Structures are given as C-alpha cells and as structure tokens.
Amino acid sequence: MIIVPIVIGLNHTSAPLEIREQMSLSVDVIRKLLSNLPVLDGDVINEAVILSTCNRTELYCIANPKMLDKLFLWFAKTGSINPDVFRKHSYHYIDFDAVYHIFRVSSGLDSMVLGEPEILGQMKKAVLIAKEAKGVGFFFHRLFQDAFSVAKTVRTQTDIGRNSISIASSCLKLSSIVMNNGIQNAKVLFIGAGEMIELCIKHFSSVNFGGLVISNRTLAKSKNLADKFSIDFIPFEQIYDDISDFDIIISCTASNDFIIDNSYAEKLSYSTNKLMIDLAVPRDIDPVIGNLNNVKLYSIDDLASIIKQGLDARRASIPKADNIILAKVKIFMKWAHQRDLTLTITNLINKIENIKLLEIERANSMISKNFNKEYVISVMAHRLTKKFLHGLINAMKNSEEKDFSHIHGYLSKVIDSQDK
Template sequence: MSVDVLTFGLNHVSAPVAVRERVSFPMDVVRPALEGLRSAFGSGVREAAILSTCNRTEIYCAAEPHVIERLPDWMADFNSLKSGDLTPHLYRYQQNDAVRHAFRVASGLDSMVLGEPQILGQMKDAVRVAEQAGALGTLLHQLFQRTFSVAKEVRSHTAIGAHSVSMAAAAVRLAERVFGDLSDANVLFIGAGEMIELCATHFAAVGPKNICVANRSIERAEVLANRFSAQTMRLSDLPDRIEQYDVIVSCTASSLPILGLGMVERAIRARRHRPVVMVDLAVPRDIEPEVARLSDVYLYSVDDLGRVVQRGTDARKAAVVQAEAIIDTQVQNFMHWLYTREIVPALVDVQQNAEQVSQFELERAKRLLARGESPDDVLQWLAHSLTQKYLHGPMAELNRSEGPQREQLLEMLPRLLPTTSRRR
C-alpha cells in the first residue's frame, strides 16, 4: 500500500474552546496517545506526531490513505467522546495540502495571532516527543525538518513576525481597559510555563505595584519570580489570598479548573466588589466559565484574546502574500522529494539492469580481443551491440503501440534516450 502524508485535527477557527479542551493532549499523555494510535491502526500508520496547544490539536501521519477516514473515531474514543460531537469541527488534509498546512502552522500563518512565534517551539516539542516515542521515520522527519526551515525562511524574508501581536500583549491591553494605569495594580500569575513567562514579561514592562507567581511547584515559581522581583505562593494558598489581586492570569496544565465560581465569589465580596480582570489562557480552562456571570469580574479566554489581537494592517497582508509564495515553492520541493523517493527502487533496478548488460557485453568484447580480433572492429561491435540492447525495449514497445499510445511514446522517446550535441 502507498503511504500518504496526512494531517487531521481542529483549531481555534474550526472549534470553540469548549470543544478544544475536550481533546487536548497534555505533554505526559502524548506518548501513550502515539502508542495507542499506532497500535489501533497497525501498519496503516507508519509514523505519527501529535501537536496539542491551547489553540489546536493535530495529528500528523505517514499512513495509508484510508486511515484519514477512521482518525475521527480514534480521537473520539481516546477522549471518551462521541464521534458525532467532533466531526463538525475537524479538518483533514492529504499530501500537498497536509504539507502546506504544516508549513503554514509553523510559520504562524494559521495562528490566532498572525505571525506569533510560540507555535514553532511547540511544534519542535511535539517532534521531540514523537522521536522519543519511536514514532518518527524518514518521511515525517524530513517533513518537520523542512517545516522548521520554511518557518525560518518566512520570518527572515517577510515582515510577518515584525507585525504580530502576542497574546501576552493583548492581556496587558485588556487589563488597561479596565484599570487604565496599572502602576497601582497587584498582578497574580498562576502557572510557570512559557506563556506565563511571556505574560509576566509584558506586565512587568508597565510597572505594576506587585507581581506574584503561584504554582504547584514552588521551586519553579521561584525561578520565574526571581526574574521580576516577584513574590510566590502555592496553589493551595489561592483561596485565602486571591482577593488581593486586581489582575489574574492563569495558564496551567491542570485537567480541572483551579478557580471555581464559589472561590471567586468569596474573593469579590472580600474586595468589596472592586473589579478584577481574569485572563484564562489554559486549555482545558483553569477558570470555571460561570465566573464570567459575576458583574465585577472581567473574564477573558484564549478566544477572547484572539479577537482582540486580530488586525488586518497592509504591512501584515503584504507579508502574508510573500509568506504564502515561499510556502508554495517549498511545498513543490517537498512533494518532488517525496515522489522521487517513491520511484527510487525502480530507478535502482534500471541502473542495475543497465550495468549488468554493459558488463556482459564488455566481457564478450574482452574475449574477442584475447582471440586477436582487431581493437577497432571490437569497439565497433561493442558500440553496435550496446546500442541494440538499449534500444530493443523502447523500439519493441513502439512497434506494438497504436493510436494515442504511440503518439505519447513518440513524444517521450526524445526525453528518455541519450543525445549528443556537436559544436560546428
């Protein structure tokens, strides 16, 4: 069976956060998921990688073409969902379209924030986990190496990165809409990962009154807090201290909400109904959606931030056109490599057969020379014999052909047979 490049999944465009959080793969689940995927499809899935972020969950495969039709059922079963709940939100790409999608994702063209750079690091993490799980082979390894190269070329030769707006910057702007100057604001970050680090960098730049980092591991919280002269606390301390903070930004890998409606209600009463901005960047969500109903709480999810940061400037549009042109060229190059790879066995057979014919005729020529035949006559005979051997197949096929088939062969022969050119 032939093997195709397949991409399958959902993202912030095809599915709301309420659906995305149900099929997200925490990093410690990715490896078992890859093992389960390959076990479920056997030889049908030769290679695989899973990319799971707050904005997308995607499976990249080198697999037999029919697998694409069964992947939705596998994803639904793995996440204990009904296939019908996912199907309306899924996209599936094969071959050229799958390669183009990978290039666009890594280049930031498919992101909620156009041109954002974090996705490239997240894709590299996904590839690293797939390699550690033994799920990568020649095809996907080549695909991802070219994907990273394309992303670098897009960022080096277009202004796509220069005009991007980060989710972290959007979070600061949302807080400023409520409080104006943040110099008197107390800011709490829940989590200590890359996204929280980016948000802390942006908030620290506007000089809030206090910054605190809460994390399950206090050691990780202290590493991040030291960068911004911030305080730390354990997640278990949140119920008693959350009331102190005007801006709360959360992004953890928790499978259950960390801030529930009751906890936030008590905090609002203790704050005497002073407003609080809450930004939930996690998928699954860290803050119960019902918190948004509280009149003194301004709760924003990743989708809300995405709507804030979308801007269609002329410079960005021009950068997208340039980036798409780079991607189109590189997709063609990759597909050429893929198709060439598929015909390599046939080319090797042709080469070996030609060498066997040449060696056989050469041995006959050596025997003629050993019997004392004229070297000129032997060379003439050898050239004639090799010519007849190489032309026999094409000429016989041409003689057997008729109509359109013969016309096609006549058109191809000049390109398949060797030619010589002489200077006059």
Template structure:
C-alpha cells in the first residue's frame, strides 16, 4: 500500500483555476462518494479544500492516481493536461512531509496561520462520515495534527502572523484616513468573515452590517458586533451605503456583479469603495477591479501584504522543518512495520529483473541450439546448468573473496539462502 497526495495550491495555480476545484465543507462527503465510485480499488480518501488549495490524499494503489487526476479535471471542467501542468503528485514520505507542512502552516500563504489545522480536521470528519477514512490515512492525519501542535508550541512560527483579515484592515487604513468614519459590509457568516469582522470591529467603524443567505446565522454573528443584518437579495439596492465590503461565501457564482457596483458608484457620486473578495471561487466579478473608484483585492492580492511580516519568522522555519523530518521518519517507520515488504520492494524488483534477464538469455541460447538440430536432452541440460551457474556465481565469488573476519558470516548467510531443506 502507498500513501499519495494530488493537489494544486496558491503557488502552482491561479485563483480562477483554483476556484474550479473548491469544495464547501458540506460538499466534501458527496464528492468523496463520487470520486471513490470511479476508482477500481476504492482507496482510503480525504479531500482538503480551502481558498488556497484543493488536495486529495489517498492510501491505496498508485494506479488510481491517474484516474483521480482525470476525475478531478472532469469535475472542474478542464482538460487533464491543463490540470497536470498546475498540479503536484507526491508519494509516501513526500506526501507525509507535505501533509505535516500544511498542518503546521509552513505551506500557507500566511506563514504559520492556524486556520488550516481546523480545515484539515474538517476534512477528516467528512472522510469519516463518507466511510472513506481507514487506518493508514487516520495515522497520517493524526500525526499531522501532533506535529503541527509541536511546531506551534516549540517554535515561533506563528508569532506575529498577519492574517488575511488583518491585511484587509491594513489596506483599508491606507485608503481611508479614519476607519472610524466608514460603514463596513460583511457578506457571509463563516469563519473567515467572523475573523475579518473581529479585526474591523477593533477599529470601531461607523457601522457594521452582515449580509447572509440564512438570516438566522447572520443575526447570530451580528449580535457579537452590534451589527445590522440584511438579506443577500437586498445587496444590489443597498450596496451604495457601504464604504468597505468584505465577502467570503461558498457560492459557486459571483454575488456582486459589475453592473451592481457601477450603479452603487453612481449613487455615491464616485466616492471610493474598498472591496475584499476572500472567496474561492470569486464572490465579486473580476471586471469590478477595472472601475476607477473601486479598490478590489483578492486572496492572491493580499499575499504581498502578509509577506511583510514573514521575515521575523523565517528563523523558526528550520526548527519546524526538523520537527517535521522526525515526524516523517516516524510515520514511514510505522508504514514499514505494518507492511514489512515495503522496505525491500526495490531489492525484490531488482532480483526479479535480474533473474528474468538470465532466463531470457538461456532460453535464447537453447532455441539456437535446437534450431541447429542439437539433442533436446543435451540442450535442456545445458540450459539448466547455465541458469544455476548464473545464480550461484555471486555467492561463490563472495565466498572466495571474503577475508577471515567476514568468511564465517558470509558462509552462514549463503548456507541459509542456498542450502534450505524443503519440508
């Protein structure tokens, strides 16, 4: 059994391509059922999907990896060749290392950010609910969480991190002289919006409003910040009221279109609007960015802002990587103990290849002799002798060349390998 990961993230694929493969938390279970039904051996499977990455982790036969890529490409409506040019495929130790780095925040756009750990735990719960989680993947993820905890408690990797939400507030502060004088609208009621609202609320804006598809959930979040609540259907008619808009929903289509923003600007007499689209796929049509009085930022645009705080944490990366190295070694040792054959597979393959080569040579020689009319018994005798000589050559050479110190050990090993008695 092999462990492997197939995915794409913010370093390998642009935002709009990542958006094609983004799955909301409530989609993961049916998506897992759909994926596993297309695979021959139904491997253990889990899917991690965030605004920055979509990754499929499997424990099973490597032959399913290409089928998984084809399935993923089809689900996103792109060609396998296009997806392959932006995806990465990792196996065994590399897959484990990647999972540990992701859980520890080392592979995130914001170095050390903690949200990814919760998202990975959500992925495990979805896989368990779908009946797709087995012993091997469970070990991989539980060890990922343990490594992440050690990294966060033993290093400064997460110190002074600037989240996407904090970066949004920083950018708003560059546009507006006083955030205390602006009206802010948050679209959605998930974890990212809650985090963004917390950061903005700390600056005491003039007003806060929450727009959400489900009013009950929006009201619950609004109560924390003394905010107003509105329906998504009211957005087009009320967009002009807000100076800053932060959106992050699970919608598969944009919620705010170019026309709605143009009408809002007209009512505002072209007073600027600050907009942050934290959703993948996008909540705000990309054409909005071209409007003169709109300052629109996506998750990828915020990358430069969050990078400014990373220099002070780079010294902790080496320490975190050492913890991850130890975790990978431990996991691979567990894999080898569970399947002892894994550790000797390359040697077994080499032995099989070598003996196949010898067999082919002796068969070819025997056929030539038979074609010349040689006696069949003599040919079979020569072929068997040729095979045994080839098989014994290495062992006999070791016996003749071994010094006194190692001859006893060599003799014992060769006796055990070649002088076995059939029971």
C-alpha cells in the first residue's frame, strides 16, 4: 500500500473569516483527535499533525492517497462546518506538493503577513502537541525538523523577514490612522493573554499612550503580562463596567462565544468614539457592534490592506526563498524515496527468506522419505522459481496501463544486469 504525506486545509486566501472560524480547533480538541485517529473504512492514518491558527486550519498526515475523500469528510466533521462548504473553500496537496506546502508555511511564505515569524512557533507547538498524542512517527519527525531548518535558512539568507510587518504592528499602525495620530491620550484595553496579545502589548508599549490595560479570564495571567510590561490590569468581570473608559479595544482569546456581545451595544452607543480590533478566530466581538455610529470595528481580515503596504521589499525575496525551499524539498523527497525503497527491499528479502525456509523444510521431508536427492533439488528449484516470480507476474498483469511502461523498463534493467 502506498502511503504519502497529505495536506488538507483552508486559510486566509481560500476562505473568509466566517468560514475559517467554523474550522477553528482548540488545543484540547486537537489533542483528542490525534490521540484517537480514526480507521476510515479499514484505512488508517499513520501519522498526523493539526495546525489551527487565526489564519489557517490544516491537517498534515501520512496516508494512502485513495483515502482523500474520506479524509476530507472526517476533517470537516472535526469542526462545525458543512462538508460541502469545507470542500468549496479548502485545498489539498499530496506527496511532493504536500512537503513543499509545509516548508512554505513554516517559512512564512504562505502567511497573511509575508515572512512573519509567528507561524514557525505555532507549527512547532502543533508538532509538540502531536508528539504528545503519539501522532508523530519517524517520517514526520524528519519532515518537520527539515521544515524548521528551512525556515531558519530562508530568514537568514533572504530579506523575507525584513522590516517590522506583523499583525501586531499593523494594529498599532491602524490605531494611529483611525485616531488621527492622536494616540498619546488614548487608553487601550487588551483582552486575552496569549501570544498575539503579548505581541500587541510589546508594540504598543513602544509608543506613549494614555494608558495600557490588560484583562483575561485568568487573573494570574493578566497580572503576569501586566508586570512584564509595567502596565495595569483589571478583572475580566470588570470589562463591561469599564469599557467606556477605553478608546481602543484589542481582543484575541480562545473563547467560542462573544466576549463583547450585543448586550454592550447600548452602553457603547453613549460612549466616546471607539476603535475595536478583533483578532480572534472564532471572533470575540459580535459584528453587530460595528454598526454603532461611534464604533469602528476591524476583524483580522480587515488588516490585510494595511499589511500589504509594507511588503514590497519582502516580495522581492520570494523567488530566492522559493529556490531554497524547492532544493530542500528535493533533498527530503530523495531521503523519503530511499527510505521507502529500503523498507520495500527489506520486506521482499523477508518474504523470500520465508519462502526459502518453507521449501527447505519441504525438501528435507521428501529426503527423509527416501526421495531421490536430485529430484528433490529439481522440485525445490522449480517451486522456488515459481513462488519468487508469482507475485511479480501478477503485479504486471494487474497493473494499470499508465504504469506498465515503467514496470517494463525496470524489469528490463533487472534482466540486463543479471546477464552481465
């Protein structure tokens, strides 16, 4: 059975936010899925990693390509999305193309922010979770180590990571534009305590604001980040009461429900002008809040136009980065094919060894019954030849027309080499 790397997923270019949030998977869900990989009509998934970020949800697995339709259906069911909708907005890659895609993702070439480094950390975390769930074996261990290595090479040998262009820096730029550069008096509330919020606080801390405040469901996490950046924090339950005090609200949590829902509408409508940036997938802020006259609400997809403005220098590095990636993919695929060949040869040797031992046992039994030794040797040689060639001949007869020329060519080489 042929098993190869397969990628199935959707991202910021293939699916809008309202579709992506239906396939956003929590760490707990991913752990459960990888710890109990399904058998799909008798076919197994040999290894698997799931990467779920605000901009993509992807399944990386080792499986038979004939399982593709079943894999699509299973992966769609892991989210809260209609399988037909998932198919419409998703993509897939197999074998060489799958490895190429994974290497491009790790290097930041497939990101909304071209060359951003955060995706590498997110992929490393996804692989670690998969390892803990026993989803990573020898093949994926090598593949992802190479993916991490090529990402480092791309960043050090090209300008793909040049200039400060990230979702966090784009939030700062958007704040400056919307507030008409009057940010020095603006008070900012950060909701959440994950990596993205920490990056945002880091960028905003470099500018003089009227005040930076963080809030998270877990008070200890809020306090830790507040202490780290010397900013204030408020209890999560206090957000509703204090929200009118803030000019800019940036939210990015892992909640499946709105943090700022329609119940805030009346309170916000009597407040000063607000800029609200929702970086979460699924979203933290009910889109109806954006209908208020004094609120400008931006989702992560709305940041795309700001991000594009600073990418010219990075785009010039794409051909060089792609060449580096392609070279690394070819090296990996050569290793993979050699490994497959070694396994095939080992299996072939073991099978022939078993046939040999059975025929020796049969020959010894005939000799013990006083059969002529020359006759026994002749029968054993005939049976060995027949059994050795049986599987090969059947494979040739049952091969598809498109494969026959390749099989014929390889057999001709084998026959020619034996004649020399």
